[in-house]
Amino acid sequence: MGDGQTFEACGDHGARRDRGRSGAAVVEVERLEPRELWSAVVPNDTAYAQQWNLKGVNAPAAWAKGTGSAAVLVGHVDTGIDYTHPDLYKNVWINQAEIPPALKGKLKDTDGDKRISFWDLNATANKGRVADGNKNGYIDGGDLLAKWKPDGTGGWADGINGKNNPNDKYVDDIVGWDFANNDNNPIDPDGHGTHTAGVIAAEGNNKRGVAGVVWKASLVALKVFGDSPTDGATLTAIAAAIRYAADVGARVANNSYSNGGGSVGDPIYNAVKYANGKGMLTVFAAGNDTADNDRSWLASYPASFDLPNIISVAATDKSGDLAAYTNYGRKSVDIAAPGTSVYSTWRGGTYRTDTGTSMATPHVTGTIALMLSLNPKLTAAQLKSRLLAGADQTAKLVGSSTTGGILNVANAVNGLAGKRVATAAR
Ligand SMILES: [Ca+2]
Ligand SMILES: [Ca+2]
Ligand SMILES: [Ca+2]
Ligand SMILES: [Ca+2]
Known part of the structure; x- marks a missing residue:
């Protein structure tokens, strides 16, 4: 600590809001397989009808192909996780070495x-x-x-x-680390982290609450925020958490927080670069300031660092419009996902609705986890390019990101091995 800079969670819960940028996409597009079409899977989770966001990213069609694996480790850098939550406890990572x-x-x-x-x-x-x-x-x-x-x-x-x-x-x-208090208990005293964890990987089809984008995964609980709702997270805590995730073998890490400043060579920049060397993607919230992240004086970090293993995520609302608060950026933001009024898990075994690029970001992280469960051999570059190439471009999102589109989970897993229910040309 003592690095004099703190980060804020990107939900509307006691935190600041972000927006994104748009720019000429430098998306490496690989050969696309013939588009497969699967029938949608409807899980039996009791609050599934409220999860407009999952239909909005075409997740039900992707679930026909697979629903995740505990062998996929997902770094979760946030306020911690309610690891006793009935809809999350099975998807918390266990450190095999402990x-x-x-x-x-x-x-x-x-x-x-x-x-x-x-x-x-x-x-x-x-x-x-x-x-x-x-x-x-x-x-x-x-x-x-x-x-x-x-x-x-x-x-x-x-x-x-x-x-x-x-x-x-x-x-x-045993289940992660609390980098704010330097102890082994990453319980979530806030709720923000439990919410983003649920968007990634709440247990699906268990006749309870919500479903995550993946139904099964191992969430590495990395708490970087202090215990009070007004506490930020320090650069050193965040950097250590990102390095930890990469060291234990996570291939993707969720980062639903942002700050107005960041510079090449700072601790987080170096940690993300280190993670790149280990083949780990880092998915970041674009920020909630209605700002253009392409303009350096407004840019939100770490999302706006120019590193190949970063995916920067803007937020949309129920109408598919770019959310009023979201940062955007034609060059520096990559893709949009639902961020407004997202219903998910909350601390104390409860559920609630929250809003922000914080909520959009874990949709992308969960999709990467699903892709990895189908093919763990995909490199970070392949995962990123496939996911971005599958974005659904819409008129409403033109110019808001490199893809100008919204996440499509089924497109992202298109062509990967898995259980195919039906095939059709599209
Ligand atoms: Ca097992
Ligand atoms: Ca127990
Ligand atoms: Ca240890
Ligand atoms: Ca559930």
Whole structure:
């Protein structure tokens, strides 16, 4: 800390708003496969009818092809995650390096993805292996973060640093890290991070609440904001979180925050560049200031850094118009996604509607996670170019971004391996 600069979350919840820019797209378009057409999948989540945003990005057609995998790690740099939320707990990452050695050989990988996730821990085959310490009826991050007890009644926090990379300095980082308080508990005291996490990967088709863009994933909970609603996030906390995500193998990280300043070589710039070397995409909110990010004196950062692994996201409303608050930029913003009145998960196991480029950004992150679940071999450049090439260009969005279009999840997964329900020329 003490770097004298703080960042604000890009929701309307106690945070500032952003807008984007537009410019000549330098989109590398690869050969497009014949367009496939799938029948829409309608999940049974009780509040799904309120999720206009998912239909708005053609997610239901993409779900015919796949719905995600816990093998895909998604860095989540925000106010934390309510990892006990009934619609999110299974999709919180478990650091395999921090599984207590005494338990490691006893836990069964029930879905064959070569890792132990909360999906596994809550399966019958692992019943009784972990105590439901917080007594909510399922095994979640709160249970694992409890202190280790040899009799099996505690959690996994044994004070031993299981190494997850050569320079690991994080003890008992079981589900992520709190970079604001420098501890292992990234619980969300705010709600903003729980909201963006739900847009990415709320559990879908579980007869409860909402569905995420992907229904199954491993969200690496990286808390960078302080505990008070007015607290910002420091450059050093954000930079450390981005590096952490890249080091543990996340291929994409969500970043729903922005600041008026940023410079080449600052800690965040260097962290995003480091992530690029590790093949990790960073998806950033364009900002909520109704500003043109192409004009350097108005630009919002980190979204506006000129680095190849950044995707900068503007927000649209229910009518498909560019949202009144969103930043835009013909050259510096890449794509738009729904950001106004998005219903998702909230702290304390609840749900609510929120608005901002913060809410638009996780739609793109969730799409990248879905693409990776279908083909983990895609490079960061391939993921980005496919996603941008699939954008639906509309008259309302001309000039607002490099693509001048809105996210289309089905187009993004077009041509990737997966379960095909129907094919047609379009
Ligand atoms: Ca597994
Ligand atoms: Ca529990
Ligand atoms: Ca560790
Ligand atoms: Ca759900």
